[in-house]
Amino acid sequence: MIYKSFEVSNFKGIDKVVVDLSNNRISTLVGLNESGKTTIMEAINLFQKMIKGEEPDEQSLNKIRPKGAAFSGTIKISGSLLFEDEDKKEISDYWTSLRKEVVWSSPKNLVIHTSLYFT
Numbered sequence: 001m002i003y004k005s006f007e008v009s010n011f012k013g014i015d016k017v018v019v020d021l022s023n024n025r026i027s028t029l030v031g032l033n034e035s036g037k038t039t040i041m042e043a044i045n046l047f048q049k050m051i052k053g054e055e056p057d058e059q060s061l062n063k064i065r066p067k068g069a070a071f072s073g074t075i076k077i078s079g080s081l082l083f084e085d086e087d088k089k090e091i092s093d094y095w096t097s098l099r100k101e102v103v104w105s106s107p108k109n110l111v112i113h114t115s116l117y118f119t
Contacts, residue, residue, distance in 0.1 A: 002082040004109065008043040009076040010066050019044075022080075047077045050114045053098060061116065075116040082109055 004022045008014055014036055021027050029037040046056065046064070056064075065071045083091060100112070 001087070003044075004080040004082055006040075006044055006047065006080075007076070007078040008040065010071075010073055011043045011075050011077065012039045012064055012066055014039055014043070014066075043077050044079075047079050047112075047114060050077070051079070051112055053094075056116070064116075073117075076113065077115075078111060078113045080109060080111050 004020075006019045006021075007017070008019075009016045017036070017040060019027075019040060029040060031037050042064070046060075049056070064075065066073075066075070095112070100114070
């Protein structure tokens, strides 16, 4: 599995960011202090856990709410991943069993959308 890109919306202090990894074997996040580098990595880590079926607990959710506890909206993390052919059916079956949206944008490329809703 190879990560190609991530899109993160309403995660902590990030309104929206797209991280394109498709043209690089090695990627770095460079920026000033407090610019969101660690927050992007936390979003990618949460995405990784959620695609494995883990749901964040209430304490974890409180840490990622943008604008504090008064936030009501949707946090979205989407990832585009490249898979080998033999993995495709197993992954589709697994995601369907979790009632998650599965979109194969090409024969080997899978786009996974995860969302957390706050009311």
